[in-house]
Amino acid sequence: MNFIRVCHKDELPDNSQKIVNIGKKKVALFHFNGKISAIANACLHKAGPLGLGEVAAKYDGMYVTCPWHGWEYNIETGSAPPGFPDQQALYEVKIESEFISVSEEPIVKAHREHHNNSLLEDLLKLKYQTSEKSLNILGISTTNLSSQLPRFSTSEDALEKSLSYAVEKYGATTKMVKLRDLEFKNCEGYYSQHSHACTWPCSITEMNPEDGMTEVYESMILWADIVIVSTPIRWGNASALYYKMAERLNCVQNQITINNKVLVKNKVASFIITGGQDNIQQVAGQMMCFFTDLGFTFPPFSFLGWSRGWTSEDMDKNVMQFKKSEYIKRTANEIVDNAVEVLKQIKKIDNGNIHAIKPKRSDSLSFDIENKDMNI
């Protein structure tokens, strides 16, 4: 077995770790409890840099935790925690004349166990449920109401009106997703580690397919032709639940960034924004900007807005006036008309001619600077 000299032993004092190159491969070196060991640097999950992970005593030894999504490996054996059959490549280490050398080939090969993700198969294979003729309209209500205390929501009421009209007038198939009924985790910002750490479907969904966002991904990306999102205005912004969902949709936009793959094609979005006071246009602008980045198309006049002005602190009259409003009744229908009209047109668009003009990794001004610790 050939050994490659990688560094002086003073460069790896006790309680430290380091990433080194063995030819084209990167190896994570560890020096803990007086022992030096080496395992492949690229995590078996998505190639996160194990040499940057935290090392701690747990289970039956010393383990490194991948900084991307938390997979763990025993630093002396390369094995996953007890009960998991995954095995990271393990290298032999020698110290000769004060220098650390690592075997050119692993002495234990890597093995990645097949992880069953049949629940996510449709998402992984992008099995779209739309067709040339389909008219699937998804309503997403982002208001946060307690199921213990049902009460009237202006945004959700307008959304219900729009969906009922779509069924009556166009024979559409409709679905309502109420975010408050889905239990889903907050985005944990894996993207901030590396763009490839933000995966499709989201890494959180991959770890727990029963996370509520699975429903949103399936309905929005695979099923819907038209998506109508309703939100109340909370302190001049869309609802907290809206943002919680939007953050978890980073994995949709990120497919453009890392794979040049647009998941949302030939889909229309419109919005319902209601508040007691104002800021409708700013909320609409933010929502449009985000949804256009996902690939959605908007009709002209694509949102219904409701507010009563800056001094309208007499909120007890808000619902009363909303219920009487002819404007709401008319507009809840008209945003559907506009969306259906535009959908008919965009179904004919050849998406091959539409460019996703989002920055790719390769557009970065620092793209040619190597990050020596990364595996991809």
Ligand code: FES
């Ligand atoms: S846990 Fe290592 S890359 Fe995901």
